[in-house]
Amino acid sequence: MSAEDENTTPTNFIRNIIQDDLDSGKHSSVQTRFPPEPNGYLHIGHAKSICLNFGIAQDFKGKCNLRFDDTNPEKEDNEYVNAIISDIEWLDFQWNNLHYSSDYFQQLYDFAVELIKQGKAYVDSLSAEEIREYRGTLKEPGKNSPDRQHSIDENLDLFSRMRSGEFRDGEYLLRAKIDMSSPNINMRDPALYRIKHAHHQRTGDEWPIYPMYDYTHCISDALENITHSLCTLEFEDHRPLYDWVLDEVKTASHPQQIEFARLQLKYTITSKRKLNQLVSDGHVDGWDDPRLPTISGLRRRGYTPSAIKDFCDRIGVTKKDSFIEVAVLENSIREDLNEHAIRVMGVLNPLKVTIENYPDGQNEELIAQNHPQKPEMGTRNISFSKVIYIERNDFLEDAPKKFFRLSVGREVRLRYAYYITCTDFIKDENGEVIELICQYDPATKGGSSPDGRKVKGTIHWVSAEYAIDAKINLYDRLFTHPNPAATDDFTEHLNPDSLQVLDNCKLEPALADATTDVHYQFERTGYFVRDARSEDLTFNRTVSLRDAWAKIDKQNQ
Numbered sequence: 001m002s003a004e005d006e007n008t009t010p011t012n013f014i015r016n017i018i019q020d021d022l023d024s025g026k027h028s029s030v031q032t033r034f035p036p037e038p039n040g041y042l043h044i045g046h047a048k049s050i051c052l053n054f055g056i057a058q059d060f061k062g063k064c065n066l067r068f069d070d071t072n073p074e075k076e077d078n079e080y081v082n083a084i085i086s087d088i089e090w091l092d093f094q095w096n097n098l099h100y101s102s103d104y105f106q107q108l109y110d111f112a113v114e115l116i117k118q119g120k121a122y123v124d125s126l127s128a129e130e131i132r133e134y135r136g137t138l139k140e141p142g143k144n145s146p147d148r149q150h151s152i153d154e155n156l157d158l159f160s161r162m163r164s165g166e167f168r169d170g171e172y173l174l175r176a177k178i179d180m181s182s183p184n185i186n187m188r189d190p191a192l193y194r195i196k197h198a199h200h201q202r203t204g205d206e207w208p209i210y211p212m213y214d215y216t217h218c219i220s221d222a223l224e225n226i227t228h229s230l231c232t233l234e235f236e237d238h239r240p241l242y243d244w245v246l247d248e249v250k251t252a253s254h255p256q257q258i259e260f261a262r263l264q265l266k267y268t269i270t271s272k273r274k275l276n277q278l279v280s281d282g283h284v285d286g287w288d289d290p291r292l293p294t295i296s297g298l299r300r301r302g303y304t305p306s307a308i309k310d311f312c313d314r315i316g317v318t319k320k321d322s323f324i325e326v327a328v329l330e331n332s333i334r335e336d337l338n339e340h341a342i343r344v345m346g347v348l349n350p351l352k353v354t355i356e357n358y359p360d361g362q363n364e365e366l367i368a369q370n371h372p373q374k375p376e377m378g379t380r381n382i383s384f385s386k387v388i389y390i391e392r393n394d395f396l397e398d399a400p401k402k403f404f405r406l407s408v409g410r411e412v413r414l415r416y417a418y419y420i421t422c423t424d425f426i427k428d429e430n431g432e433v434i435e436l437i438c439q440y441d442p443a444t445k446g447g448s449s450p451d452g453r454k455v456k457g458t459i460h461w462v463s464a465e466y467a468i469d470a471k472i473n474l475y476d477r478l479f480t481h482p483n484p485a486a487t488d489d490f491t492e493h494l495n496p497d498s499l500q501v502l503d504n505c506k507l508e509p510a511l512a513d514a515t516t517d518v519h520y521q522f523e524r525t526g527y528f529v530r531d532a533r534s535e536d537l538t539f540n541r542t543v544s545l546r547d548a549w550a551k552i553d554k555q556n557q
């Protein structure tokens with residue numbers, strides 16, 4: 001990234017189009033929208049679209065609407081509406097207007113009547129199966145439905161009876177009259193309205209017919225005077241239909257649809273339907289499970305809005321489909337937390353250490369820095385006493401030469417405290433080491449030696465007397481397959497080790513009061529945040545300090 005790009009969103013082909021449209025006077029201001037269907041929680045892929053749409057409105061001093069695309073009542077729910085609103089607010093984007101496609105149901109209906117009157121739409125009685133048959137294939141043209149010959153009056157009559165609820169689900173469809181031999185299958189008389197006797201979360205039982213996505217979306221865009229309607233590549237082949245509808249109905253504006261590649265992240269899934277399955281089948285602990293790529297899951301895991309935005313900047317916006325490495329997302333949060341997280345000490349797998357020559361009953365307050373590279377973040381006191389806990393893997397009975405931590409006869413620095421040397425250890429009846437016996441050097445207080453004696457290893461610790469107990473959740477990739485969505489059954493590729501719960505951790509006492517939005521680095525073990533859903537003291541590891549998978553991925557390439 002060049003210096004001039006710093007702190008600004010990198011440009012992309014969509015931003016260039018918009019800039020050109022503003023420069024040429026085609027538009028005097030830009031208006032975008034983010035159009036989620038409220039049938040699930042938002043995920044990291046949606047974040048890409050949110051950052052793009054809201055980011056453009058911000059940077060070009062335009063506007064961005066939030067529009068719920070709620071035309072599929074059976075799958076939609078108010079819980080999702082509320083979750084989507086709170087996720088966008090948490091990402092700190094402000095919409096100009098909040099709309100629902102259902103607000104336009106009457107207008108959409110009136111436009112459909114107009115299309116019928118112009119001979120551009122007809123009511124069809126073919127069954128779903130017949131429609132499929134008549135549609136043709138990529139190689140073969142479709143054929144006209146017999147009902148295509150209905151008179152305008154017949155169509156008007158049938159459509160109004162569809163609307164009044166006279167027919168059963170699926171008995172009729174309203175279809176656009178375009179071209180059954182079009183090379184683009186989307187243009188072979190696509191459905192505009194279907195009969196569905198379903199209760200809608202906002203319009204109740206008012207409508208027994210619901211407009212189709214392709215018909216609703218473009219008209220909603222036009223009614224809101226959207227200038228650039230940004231969507232993902234799978235809608236590229238729908239663009240001729242988007243334009244056809246807007247050419248035929250009399251809306252004041254005709255937005256430009258521009259497609260970009262979806263975000264696809266390795267080792268996870270970004271499909272609301274599949275995420276829903278994971279949640280409802282109990283493979284994860286709700287939509288905000290910290291292993292999920294949902295915005296609420298990432299938040300509970302300890303991701304920050306700025307890390308998510310930084311990630312979206314880094315991956316960019318193009319027309320080329322690609323898979324993004326998990327490491328890219330993890331680097332964004334690591335960089336953010338490296339800057340801002342408060343450093344503390346926490347022992348994940350405690351091993352008791354008794355410092356034999358430290359006075360019984362003595363307790364010292366030592367000074368620890370909250371962020372060694374940022375003195376302005378201040379210091380805190382930590383208690384030191386005769387019995388402490390260290391990380392179990394900081395001791396080895398048979399240590400190789402290059403092991404710079406504890407073993408009998410080896411000396412290490414206890415962070416912010418003293419040098420200690422291990423003299424002995426105690427095992428339980430199973431042969432497991434349960435306690436180390438050490439000697440400390442009183443002259444090394446604060447962690448440096450007056451005689452210039454160097455130690456290679458520095459380890460973290462907590463005082464046994466003052467430490468608090470906590471549970472820690474360590475997360476790993478949710479799937480063992482890089483593209484689970486492409487497999488026959490993605491649930492077969494769930495990683496059995498995606499969650500490891502450590503329930504005997506020992507932390508600095510101040511962490512008892514941690515709130516769920518303060519981020520910590522537990523020195524040497526990673527970045528952590530207090531879990532927002534547990535009643536007891538539980539921390540989630542947001543990300544480790546280094547990318548443990550980098551080596552493994554390289555070997556697999």
Ligand code: ATP
Nearest residue numbers: 035036037045046048049231232262263270271272
């Ligand atoms: P899903 O497959 O997860 O249900 P969707 O496209 O059906 O996704 P919508 O609620 O319709 O979900 O999405 C709202 C907006 O977010 C759309 O404009 C859509 O193109 C965009 N979007 C969804 N998924 C991604 C993604 N992975 N990358 C970029 N944009 C996305």
Ligand code: MG
Nearest residue numbers: 036037069213
């Ligand atoms: Mg969709």
